[in-house]
Amino acid sequence: MKLPKLVRYTVAAFAAWGLASVAQAQEQNETVIFAGSVISDADSEPSGPAVILVTDGKITGIYPVDSSDARVLSTDSGVVGRTVIDLSDKTVLPGLIDLHTHLSGDPSGEFWRQATTPPEYSTLIAAKNARITALAGFTTIRDLGSRTDQVTQSLRQATEQGLVPGPRVVTAARTISIVGxxxxxxxxxxxxNDVLTSGFTCTGPIQCAEKVRQASQYGADLIKITATGGVLSQQGRGLEAHFTNPEMVAIVETATSLGLNVAAHAHGARGIEAAARAGVQTIEHGTYIDEDAAEAMKASGTYLVPTLMAFEGIKKGLGKGVYTPIVEEKIRVVASYADNLVPRALELGVPIAFGTDAGVFPHGENAGEFALLVKGGLSNREALASATTVAADVLGLGNEIGQLKPGYSADIIAVDGDPLQDVTVLEDVDFVMVRGRVIE
Incomplete structure (x- = not known):
C-alpha cells in the first residue's frame, strides 16, 4: 500500500542550519514519519508500511499503517507543532554507527601539515566532516584521535545542541602513545617535534596512568592508545607492541576506575594479544591477528574493528608520491594481510564491530565498509548488525540507539531497497534524522 504524498520536506542549506533550526525545533516537537517499510533492528524483517511518531527527539510509537493509531495520525496531520514526513516509498531503519573516525582531519600524505594547520582550521574541518558523515547515514560516531585539544569535545556539544548538523559524537580526544x-x-x-607534541605520551605505568586521568579531565568519553606501531607514522619502527605490559595494564585499570573503556590501535599479533590481555574493549585494525591473539580477545570480550576502508584508501595512494618512502613500504607490507583479515577473524571466532578509520579516506564514504565486510564473509544481516546493535552495545548505548523502538533516540535513516538483501544500498542514503532533527 503506497500512501499519498502528504508533505515533502524542504531541504535546508548548511548555512541556514544554526539559529533557524533551533527555533524550529522549539516550535515543532512532534514528527510523524510515513514509512514504506521499517526495519526496527538487524534481527527483524521489514515490517511493511508503517507510521513512526517522534516526540522531543525520541521515538514514541511505531504503528502498522492500517492500525487505529496510524489512522488517527494520518487524519490529524494538521496539528500545530507537528511535522509530517513522507517516506512511503523508502525502507526506514536505525541510523548507522561508525566506531572509528577522525573528524578533524582529511586524507593527506603530507605529514608536514601538522606544523602548519592551526587548531581553528581543524575545528572547521571537523564541523564540515560531521555534516558529511551524518548525510551518509551515520548518526553516531566514535572519534579516536583529534588533531588538536578540545576539537571533538566541542563538536560533541555543538551537535548535541543542534548548533552544527552532525552525528552523536563519542570521543577519545587525544591519543595516548609512547614517546616517539x-x-x-x-x-x-x-x-x-618538541613543539608539536600532544602532551599525551608516557613512559612507565605511573606516567601512563596520569595521562589517562588527564584525558578524563579534558572530557574524553573513552581512552585511545596506540598499542603497536602504525602504518602512516613517519618512522620504520615495525608494527609490534609499543607499550610494555605493565604500562598497558596501568592504562586499562586506570580507565576502568574512571568508568572509561579503552580502544587500542594494534597491528602486530603480539601487540594485539598484549592489549587484549590487559583488558582493552576494542582492537582497531588487527592486521596480523593469529590464534593466540584471538584467544586473548575472546577471553577478555574484546571486539575487532577491522577498518577495511582505511586499508583500501591508503592502497590507492601507492606509487603516486602521496606518501613518504617509509610509509609506502609499510603500506605494501600490510596490504596483503588486510585482504583476508575478516575471514581470519571469523575463523578464529572473534566478534566484529563496524569502524572505518574515516579521515584516512574521504569522510562520507564510510558505508563502503559494508561491501568489504560481506566480501570477507559476513552476511548482509551481520554487517548491518555490526553498525547498529553491536556497535551500540560497544558504546554502552544499546538501550538508546541502534534500534527503532519506543523510548530510543530518533536516529533514523531511509534508503531505497532492502539492506538485509543487499547491504550496499546503505551507500546511498536518502533521509537522515539525528536525535529527532532532520539533517537537510
Missing amino acids: GHGDVSGFTRQV
Whole structure:
C-alpha cells in the first residue's frame, strides 16, 4: 500500500542550519514519519508500511499503517507543532554507527601539515566532516584521535545542541602513545617535534596512568592508545607492541576506575594479544591477528574493528608520491594481510564491530565498509548488525540507539531497497534524522 504524498520536506542549506533550526525545533516537537517499510533492528524483517511518531527527539510509537493509531495520525496531520514526513516509498531503519573516525582531519600524505594547520582550521574541518558523515547515514560516531585539544569535545556539544548538523559524537580526544611512537609527532627536527607534541605520551605505568586521568579531565568519553606501531607514522619502527605490559595494564585499570573503556590501535599479533590481555574493549585494525591473539580477545570480550576502508584508501595512494618512502613500504607490507583479515577473524571466532578509520579516506564514504565486510564473509544481516546493535552495545548505548523502538533516540535513516538483501544500498542514503532533527 503506497500512501499519498502528504508533505515533502524542504531541504535546508548548511548555512541556514544554526539559529533557524533551533527555533524550529522549539516550535515543532512532534514528527510523524510515513514509512514504506521499517526495519526496527538487524534481527527483524521489514515490517511493511508503517507510521513512526517522534516526540522531543525520541521515538514514541511505531504503528502498522492500517492500525487505529496510524489512522488517527494520518487524519490529524494538521496539528500545530507537528511535522509530517513522507517516506512511503523508502525502507526506514536505525541510523548507522561508525566506531572509528577522525573528524578533524582529511586524507593527506603530507605529514608536514601538522606544523602548519592551526587548531581553528581543524575545528572547521571537523564541523564540515560531521555534516558529511551524518548525510551518509551515520548518526553516531566514535572519534579516536583529534588533531588538536578540545576539537571533538566541542563538536560533541555543538551537535548535541543542534548548533552544527552532525552525528552523536563519542570521543577519545587525544591519543595516548609512547614517546616517539605511532600517535606521537615524528619526522621533524627535534625542536619542531618538541613543539608539536600532544602532551599525551608516557613512559612507565605511573606516567601512563596520569595521562589517562588527564584525558578524563579534558572530557574524553573513552581512552585511545596506540598499542603497536602504525602504518602512516613517519618512522620504520615495525608494527609490534609499543607499550610494555605493565604500562598497558596501568592504562586499562586506570580507565576502568574512571568508568572509561579503552580502544587500542594494534597491528602486530603480539601487540594485539598484549592489549587484549590487559583488558582493552576494542582492537582497531588487527592486521596480523593469529590464534593466540584471538584467544586473548575472546577471553577478555574484546571486539575487532577491522577498518577495511582505511586499508583500501591508503592502497590507492601507492606509487603516486602521496606518501613518504617509509610509509609506502609499510603500506605494501600490510596490504596483503588486510585482504583476508575478516575471514581470519571469523575463523578464529572473534566478534566484529563496524569502524572505518574515516579521515584516512574521504569522510562520507564510510558505508563502503559494508561491501568489504560481506566480501570477507559476513552476511548482509551481520554487517548491518555490526553498525547498529553491536556497535551500540560497544558504546554502552544499546538501550538508546541502534534500534527503532519506543523510548530510543530518533536516529533514523531511509534508503531505497532492502539492506538485509543487499547491504550496499546503505551507500546511498536518502533521509537522515539525528536525535529527532532532520539533517537537510
